[in-house]
Amino acid sequence: MAQSNIKTVKASEIDLKERVVAIKRVAKVVKGGRRFSFSAIVVVGDSHGVVGYGLGKANEVTDAITKGIDDAKKNLVKVPVIKGTVPHTAEGKYCGGFVLLKPAAPGTGVIAGGAMRAVLESAGVKDVLAKSKGSSNPHNVVKATFDALANMRDAFTVAQQRGVSMDKVFNG
Template sequence: MKEKVVAINRVAKVVKGGRRFSFSAIVVVGDGNGTVGYGLGKANEVTDAIAKGIDDAKKNLVKVPLYKHTVPHVMEGKYSGGFVLVQPAAAGTGVIAGGAMRAVFESAGIKDVLAKSKGSSNPHNVVKATFDALLKMRDPMQIAQQRGITLSQVFNG
């Protein structure tokens, strides 16, 4: 499993003696072959927060459809104020996406994709909106089964 830390945030709790600091980390894990998950970890130390985030991400793994190392079709994802646009790209294009989205695509094993983040730039919203877009995608085999046609008919119209 590939593990990528998307963001680490220092949060403060105001107590009688002043401020008590702790850390929250959002982490993305994936096998590089279409399985990916994200998790949030909170702890008093950065390393503990990352470890908790990795454990949480491994509990929330999902399978996303891949088509020749890219996504099958154009899709928009939304979570709270975060909007993302994800579209397939030709082989050799690479991952053209912002930081939080890039971590998700690289962990999922998507090598060629064009993506744009619109709205909120909060890493939590962007990661969750990217997952929303990826989970709404359907691969050609799925479409053929739903329509009751052959795979070649899906491609040729």
């Protein structure tokens, strides 16, 4: 993941909404048989460009979700959302998961699959065209979506990094 563009945020400063992406029952084989527990992927966001994800594992579903929410609040990042869409086309990759995000015209809506939809809606993206290529594993899709969002930069950030004015960014 490209860590250079990511800005971390404190969870105590903002009002976050949680979304459960996936819950799986996992088994550990022990001498007496199988021991079952649950794993939950949770995405939290404030719908204004702050989003995070977390994984929680426990013997009960509610405990797994609670642990996932706590983990997600520790991993919050700020992503650029301009006029309800992403600033430019971006690709993200994590293990076998590949995602493609494209900006869309107002009124298009979030055209994305399950795990990606949860991340984009939690981030506050209202119009986007997204395609998940490769693995459909929710873990990999969520992490690949975060990778794509981490690689996004708005025009103001580009101008700051280059040390030029905003006019120069657009007019070359």
